[in-house]
Amino acid sequence: FIARALRETGIRLEIINSEEEARLAVIGCYSLLPPGDEPALIFDIGGGSTELVFVDTTQHMPRILNWCSLPWGVVNLTEVTSGVDGPVLQRMQAYAAMRRRVRDSIGTFASTMEQKTSIRLLGTSGTVTTLGGVYLGLETYDRRKVDGLKVPLMSMRAICQHLSGLSLAERAEIASIGLDRADLVVAGCAILEEILKLWPARELCIADRGIREGMLLRLMAHKTI
Numbered sequence: 051f052i053a054r055a056l057r058e059t060g061i062r063l064e065i066i067n068s069e070e071e072a073r074l075a076v077i078g079c080y081s082l083l084p085p086g087d088e089p090a091l092i093f094d095i096g097g098g099s100t101e102l103v104f105v106d107t108t109q110h111m112p113r114i115l116n117w118c119s120l121p122w123g124v125v126n127l128t129e130v131t132s133g134v135d136g137p138v139l140q141r142m143q144a145y146a147a148m149r150r151r152v153r154d155s156i157g158t159f160a161s162t163m164e165q166k167t168s169i170r171l172l173g174t175s176g177t178v179t180t181l182g183g184v185y186l187g188l189e190t191y192d193r194r195k196v197d198g199l200k201v202p203l204m205s206m207r208a209i210c211q212h213l214s215g216l217s218l219a220e221r222a223e224i225a226s227i228g229l230d231r232a233d234l235v236v237a238g239c240a241i242l243e244e245i246l247k248l249w250p251a252r253e254l255c256i257a258d259r260g261i262r263e264g265m266l267l268r269l270m271a272h273k274t275i
Contacts (some may be wrong), residue, residue: 051253052065064186071138073103075092075101079257079263088170091104095238097126098121099120101116122155124234132144146243149240170255183196184213185209193258194253197256203246203254
């Protein structure tokens with residue numbers, strides 16, 4: 051595909067690795083972190099993986115302390131889990147199974163990180179922006195209202211629990227979710243809940259920005275972090 055794109059368009063595609071993906075996500079959205087000297091966890095829930103990045107923001111530019119790429123995103127986690135849209139009991143079991151898969155994959159990374167009593171959380175992805183819209187009760191998605199939104203963790207976890215018990219049709223009826231995300235939002239909730247359980251904070255800040263903005267900022271500054 052890369053060779054064909056170059057041959058037919060003259061565009062030379064660059065494939066980035068997981069570490070570069072995490073770095074670009076940090077560059078793109080770290081400015082939305084709540085002020086403070088505590089360590090921060092920035093995470094990006096994608097389709098086939100989830101990036102977790104711990105950063106120190108005491109300097110002018112954020113410094114990455116540690117990172118990992120989980121092998122689960124909303125698409126592949128949904129694909130390997132049966133019963134997500136079955137009867138209520140099956141839905142509950144499916145959600146618990148999703149959370150176990152995420153918990154098992156994140157456990158090693160979590161054990162290497164010093165547990166802090168205070169931490170700042172910033173999430174970027176379709177999952178957290180969708181849930182931000184649900185929290186606000188938006189009839190149509192509005193980036194201006196979601197980008198930079200701060201949601202109490204208790205409220206976010208309550209939304210995840212509620213959505214995990216709904217059928218596909220019931221999730222699709224929620225304006226901020228709709229048909230486009232109804233089938234994948236439960237997996238996103240499972241990933242998010244495990245992150246919030248391991249690193250509890252007072253609130254979750256939501257970013258409707260990330261890798262693309264990171265690429266632009268890096269090109270503008272001609273430097274990386």
